[in-house]
Amino acid sequence: MxxxxxxxxxxxxxxxxxxxxxxxxxxxxxxxxxxxxxxxxxxxxxxxxxxxxxxxxxxxxxxxxxxxxxxxxxxxxxxxxxxxxxxxxxxxxxxxxxxxxxxxxxxxxxxxxxxxxxxxxxxxxxxSLRDGDTVEAGPSLSAKTYTFGDNKIDFESSVASCRYGEICLTEQEVKLLKLFIGNRGKPLSRNKLLEIGWGYTGNMTTRTVDNFIVRFRKYFEDDPKKPVYFKSLRSVGYIFDHR
The missing domain is CATH 3.40.50.2300 (Response regulator)
Known part of the structure; x- marks a missing residue:
C-alpha cells in the first residue's frame, strides 16, 4: 500500500x-x-x-x-x-x-x-477537513473559518458572508466547500465530487455537482459568468483557485 x-x-x-x-x-x-x-x-x-x-x-x-x-x-x-x-x-x-x-x-x-x-x-x-486541522491561506487560519476575497465562511455556524450579506449554508454546501477549500488548487472531477460528497460510485450523468457550482458562483463570485474561484476545467471537472 x-x-x-x-x-x-x-x-x-x-x-x-x-x-x-x-x-x-x-x-x-x-x-x-x-x-x-x-x-x-x-x-x-x-x-x-x-x-x-x-x-x-x-x-x-x-x-x-x-x-x-x-x-x-x-x-x-x-x-x-x-x-x-x-x-x-x-x-x-x-x-x-x-x-x-x-x-x-x-x-x-x-x-x-x-x-x-x-x-x-x-x-x-x-x-475531508478534520476538526482542528489548519488551512493555510497566507496567515495561519483555523479550519473553522476561511476567507477568500471579500468572502468569509464560518463552518461552525454554517454562515457565509459575501457581497449579498450573510447566507445560511446547507449541510451539503458546507461539506462541498470544505472539500474544495481543503483541496484548493487541485482539479476535482465530477465523479470524485459525487463519490466523496454523496457516496455515489461509477460514472454518473447527474447535474447535481454543476448545480452546486452555479450556486457557489452566485454567492462568492463578483461576476458568476467569469469565475475567479470556482473554475471549470473542460473534460475534467472543477477547481477552487485561491492561493
Whole structure:
C-alpha cells in the first residue's frame, strides 16, 4: 500500500478466525491493526487508540454493533466505519446508514473487495477537513473559518458572508466547500465530487455537482459568468483557485 503515514484500523469482531484473518491481511497491506472482541472493548479502544477507520461487526456480545455505531457517531461524525455482518436484510442496511455508517459488507465477503473498500474509505476521509486541522491561506487560519476575497465562511455556524450579506449554508454546501477549500488548487472531477460528497460510485450523468457550482458562483463570485474561484476545467471537472 502506498502510504507515507501508517493508518490505524480497529476491527471490532467477536469471531476470532475472522478477526485474526482480517488483521493478518490488513497488516500485509501496511496498516496498523487492533482487534476488539466485543462492543465494550471496541468503544474503549476507539477512545484510547484513536484509529483512522473501524471495521465493525453487528452481532456482538454485550453491546451490539448498532449501539457501538451510535455511541461513536455522537462524538465523531467523520471517522470511516465499515459494517461487516452476517445480516443481509435491507432493513439492517438502512438502519446502519441512518446511524451514519459509511459502507456495509455482508458475510461471507470477498477479501479483495473489503481491502478496496477500506482503501477507498481512507482516501475519502483524507479529502475531508478534520476538526482542528489548519488551512493555510497566507496567515495561519483555523479550519473553522476561511476567507477568500471579500468572502468569509464560518463552518461552525454554517454562515457565509459575501457581497449579498450573510447566507445560511446547507449541510451539503458546507461539506462541498470544505472539500474544495481543503483541496484548493487541485482539479476535482465530477465523479470524485459525487463519490466523496454523496457516496455515489461509477460514472454518473447527474447535474447535481454543476448545480452546486452555479450556486457557489452566485454567492462568492463578483461576476458568476467569469469565475475567479470556482473554475471549470473542460473534460475534467472543477477547481477552487485561491492561493
Amino acid at each position: 502506498k502510504n507515507f503515514e501508517t493508518k490505524r484500523i480497529l476491527v471490532i469482531e467477536d469471531e476470532k478466525h475472522i478477526a485474526e484473518g482480517l488483521k493478518l491481511n490488513l497488516e500485509f497491506q501496511g496498516y496498523d491493526v487492533m482487534i476488539a472482541p466485543d462492543g465494550v472493548s471496541g468503544l474503549d479502544q476507539w477512545k484510547k487508540w484513536k484509529p483512522d477507520l473501524i471495521v465493525l461487526d453487528i452481532m456482538l456480545p454485550g453491546i451490539d454493533g448498532f449501539s457501538v455505531l451510535r455511541n461513536i457517531r455522537l462524538e465523531d461524525e467523520r471517522i470511516p466505519i465499515l459494517i461487516l455482518s452476517a445480516k443481509s436484510d435491507l432493513d439492517d442496511k438502512v438502519k446502519g446508514l441512518s446511524y451514519g455508517v459509511d459502507d456495509y459488507l455482508t458475510k461471507p465477503f470477498n477479501l479483495e473487495e473489503l481491502l478496496l473498500r477500506v482503501e477507498r474509505l481512507l482516501t475519502r476521509a483524507s479529502w
